[in-house]
Amino acid sequence: MDTGWFKSSRSAAASDNCVEVRISSHRVGVRDSKERSGPAFAFRLPVWSAFLSEAKAGRFDR
Secondary structure, eight states: OBOOOBOOTTSOTTOOOSEEEEEBSSEEEEEETTOTTSOEEEEEHHHHHHHHHHHHTTTTOO
């Protein structure tokens, strides 16, 4: 399974001010959409899932 890089459906189509995500069977990649050839972070699926749960719960809200 490899989704290829994608942005959130909430991102404006012409905007490069967001992150892109790529999901494979073992990892989730995250990169800056302005620097596609630059570095990307890679997270194991359980770590990414825990991050999303915490974000949805508002743990990172200011």
